[in-house]
Amino acid sequence: MTGGPERRYRSYRLTGLVIHHRDMGEADRIVSLLTPDRGRIDLLAKGVRKITSRKAGHLDVFTYVRLQVAKGRTWDIITQAEAIRTFPRIRSSLPRTAHAYYIAELLYALAPEEQEDRELFDLALEALGYVETATNLLVVSRWFEAHLLRVTGFQPQLYVCPLCGAPLNVEQVNYWVPQAGGAVCPTCGVAQKGGRPLPARVLKLMRFLHTRPYTHVRELPLRTDVLLELEGYMQAYLRHVLERDIRALKFLHRLRQEFRRT
Amino acid sequence: MSDPIERTIEAFSRLPGIGPKTAARLTYFLLRAPNDVALDLADALKALKEEIHYCRRCFNVAQGELCSICADPGRDQHTICVVEEPLDIVAIERTGAYRGLYHVLHGAINPLANVGPEDLRINELVERVQKEEVREVILATNPNMEGEATAMYIARLLEPLGVRITRLAHGLPIGGDLEYADQQTLAQALEGRRPIS
Numbered sequence: 001m002t003g004g005p006e007r008r009y010r011s012y013r014l015t016g017l018v019i020h021h022r023d024m025g026e027a028d029r030i031v032s033l034l035t036p037d038r039g040r041i042d043l044l045a046k047g048v049r050k051i052t053s054r055k056a057g058h059l060d061v062f063t064y065v066r067l068q069v070a071k072g073r074t075w076d077i078i079t080q081a082e083a084i085r086t087f088p089r090i091r092s093s094l095p096r097t098a099h100a101y102y103i104a105e106l107l108y109a110l111a112p113e114e115q116e117d118r119e120l121f122d123l124a125l126e127a128l129g130y131v132e133t134a135t136n137l138l139v140v141s142r143w144f145e146a147h148l149l150r151v152t153g154f155q156p157q158l159y160v161c162p163l164c165g166a167p168l169n170v171e172q173v174n175y176w177v178p179q180a181g182g183a184v185c186p187t188c189g190v191a192q193k194g195g196r197p198l199p200a201r202v203l204k205l206m207r208f209l210h211t212r213p214y215t216h217v218r219e220l221p222l223r224t225d226v227l228l229e230l231e232g233y234m235q236a237y238l239r240h241v242l243e244r245d246i247r248a249l250k251f252l253h254r255l256r257q258e259f260r261r262t
Numbered sequence: 263m264s265d266p267i268e269r270t271i272e273a274f275s276r277l278p279g280i281g282p283k284t285a286a287r288l289t290y291f292l293l294r295a296p297n298d299v300a301l302d303l304a305d306a307l308k309a310l311k312e313e314i315h316y317c318r319r320c321f322n323v324a325q326g327e328l329c330s331i332c333a334d335p336g337r338d339q340h341t342i343c344v345v346e347e348p349l350d351i352v353a354i355e356r357t358g359a360y361r362g363l364y365h366v367l368h369g370a371i372n373p374l375a376n377v378g379p380e381d382l383r384i385n386e387l388v389e390r391v392q393k394e395e396v397r398e399v400i401l402a403t404n405p406n407m408e409g410e411a412t413a414m415y416i417a418r419l420l421e422p423l424g425v426r427i428t429r430l431a432h433g434l435p436i437g438g439d440l441e442y443a444d445q446q447t448l449a450q451a452l453e454g455r456r457p458i459s
Contacts, residue, residue, distance in 0.1 A: 020374050025279045052435045057444025061374075061407040086446050091407065094414040101373040101411075108374065248373035254380075259418055 011070045015084065016041070017124055018063045019104040019111075023049065031059055031078065032108060033067075036121040040111040043067070044075035055081040062087050062100050062128060085125075087132045098255055099137045102248040103127050103144055109242050110152045120151045130214055138227040143217050145234050146209040154241050156182030158207050163188040170207070174198045176233050178240035202230050267293070319390070321366040321383045323348050331364060338362040340397040344387060344416065346370050346404055354402065362400075365390065370408040371415060379415055387416065391423050398426040405432050 016033030019040075024030050027049040032042050048056040058065050058081035068080035090096045107124050111117065127144040134140045149155050160167055161174075162181040168174050175189020176182070176198040183203055189195045205226060209217060239245060267289055274285035292300040316322070317329035320342075324330070331337060331351070341362030345351055351364050367382040391399060399420055403409035417427050432450040434443055443451070 022375070052438060054438070054442040056406075057447045060446075083444050083446075086444075088446060088449070091410055091446070092414075094411065094418060097407070097411045097414070098373070105374055247376045247378075251371065251373040251378050254378060255415075 009071075011068060011079065014038075014041075014067045014069055016065060016067070017121070017128070018059055018061050018065060019124075020108050021045075021059070021061060027053075029059070030075070033065075034107055034111050034121055034124050036118045037116050039115040039117050039120075040108065040113050042075070043069060043078050044072065045078045045081075058083040061104065062090055064125060087128055089132045090128070094255065094259075095137055096131050098248065098252045099141050100128060100131050102141055102246070102252060103131065105246055105248040106145065106148055106238070110148060110154070112152075117151075120148075123147055123151055126214070130218075134218070136218070136222070136227075138224065138231070139218060139220075139222060140214070142227055142230055142234065143209050143214050145238065146206070149237075149241070150210060155210065156206075156237055158183050158203065158210060161185035161188055163192075168203070170203055171200055173200065174203060176236065178237045182237070196233070196236070198233065199229075201226060202233060205230055206233075316366075320364050321368060321386065322351055322364055336361075340395055341400065342387070342390065342396055342398070343400040343402050344413075345402050346409065346412070350402065362398075367403070367412065370403055370412040372408045372411075382412070384416060384419070388419055388423075391420055391425055396425050398428060401427065401429045405430070 014033075014035060014037070016035035018031055019034050020032035021029045024044070027047045029045045029048050030042050031045045031048075032040060034040055045055060045059050047053050048059055050056070055078060059078070063083050064085040066082045066084050067078050070077045070079050087100070090100045103124070107120075111120060123144070127140065127147075130140045130143075131137060156178075157180075158168070161184050163184055164187070166185050166187075168183055168185055172186060174186060174197075175184045175192060175195040177184045177189060177192045177195040179194060180188075180192060183198055183206075184192060184195065189197075205222070208220070209230075235246065235249065270289040270292070271282070271285045274280050274288050275282055277285075280288075292303070313325055314323050317324035317332055318327050319332045320329060322329040322331060324332075326333070338361050342365050343354065343360060343362055344365045344367060345354070346367050346369060348366055351366065354360050354364075365383065365387045367384065367387070369377055369382050371377060371379055371382070387399075390396065399416075401413040401416060403412045413429055417429075420427055431454050432447060433454060434440065434447065434451050440448070
């Protein structure tokens with residue numbers, strides 16, 4: 001394992017955001033955290049499934065937490081936990097919960113393990129903060145995935161055709177070809193298998209989301225149908241990057257189908 | 263190692279919380295123990311799989327078509343307590359404070375583990391509420407993110423059916439120290455405070 005001088009000692013301090021957990025043994029859990037100093041790490045939380053556990057309430061998913069950790073042979077063990085920030089509105093609203101799960105799944109899949117990445121951590125915390133307060137959650141998720149791809153080095157090509165190098169004309173219909181790296185010019189796009197026409201309104205919105213802070217994006221009067229259209233393009237791209245479907249999205253789609261307000 | 267020993271070690275290793283060393287220790291214990299210890303265990307396991315199945319009404323474990331709770335006419339037939347696992351029923355029954363019926367979901371919604379509403383017994387619960395004379399549904403899923411998501415999802419589905427929907431109270435565990443309570447538990451305990459009478 002890498003890390004600062006604190007790794008020489010038997011225990012160390014850590015702050016991070018809980019993005020995933022899984023049960024282990026009788027009452028233990030493996031807690032996955034996104035940290036600014038060490039990227040994604042997995043730690044053992046003993047006894048946290050017991051109702052009397054002092055740590056359990058501090059280690060639920062979507063909690064920003066300060067930890068004391070003891071080094072162990074297989075797993076490092078959480079000995080103390082104190083929540084720095086919780087997101088009560090995410091917890092009490094089903095659409096917010098579903099969008100937060102979507103963010104957590106993408107973070108879990110794309111965050112580097114045991115590698116410092118402060119920008120990614122700040123983005124994660126910022127995005128969950130917006131899920132907690134935003135009125136339009138679709139905007140938050142689209143903004144987050146755009147910036148996540150940028151920070152993790154998977155930014156799709158939006159300005160120059162990756163196949164022929166020609167600048168993309170944003171006023172015409174280009175093509176979306178995830179396996180080619182993003183937006184492709186019409187000439188190259190027609191010949192590409194799996195390519196999909198990319199309307200100008202979607203490419204413009206992509207460029208805007210990828211380059212602007214959320215505080216600018218939220219001011220735009222974005223139509224739900226365009227945001228959902230963009231979601232389809234981004235899903236195709238993320239599926240290509242992750243090489244699998246996004247599970248949390250299945251849940252979001254189900255909520256949308258059943259309750260029509262997510 | 264001869265084959266039956268390997269097979270037994272392998273079978274024990276598949277159980278939760280049992281690693282290869284414990285599996286080997288249990289196997290050699292059974293090998294040395296009197297015959298009836300191992301054979302009783304084998305009989306019990308066989309009966310467990312052959313005789314126990316899920317209650318067709320509430321999906322608790324049952325020996326017949328209905329579990330002992332659903333088959334008991336003395337239970338309050340108008341209240342359903344929704345739990346994640348059959349073991350949760352055991353915990354609630356131990357309190358002696360509840361006399362209604364149950365419904366076991368067999369899990370909780372957890373998108374990160376690929377468990378969605380379609381993997382749980384949620385449709386069956388909605389059907390029960392529609393068909394039976396249910397007045398109250400108590401959502402007793404675990405007080406964690408997955409349990410909350412499941413409770414909120416079910417509440418939304420049941421809302422149009424006009425039934426009273428309640429959630430188990432969140433609060434401080436007896437015997438705990440206030441200073442160690444997390445913010446969310448403490449905030450909910452404050453919200454749910456009651457006068458001392």
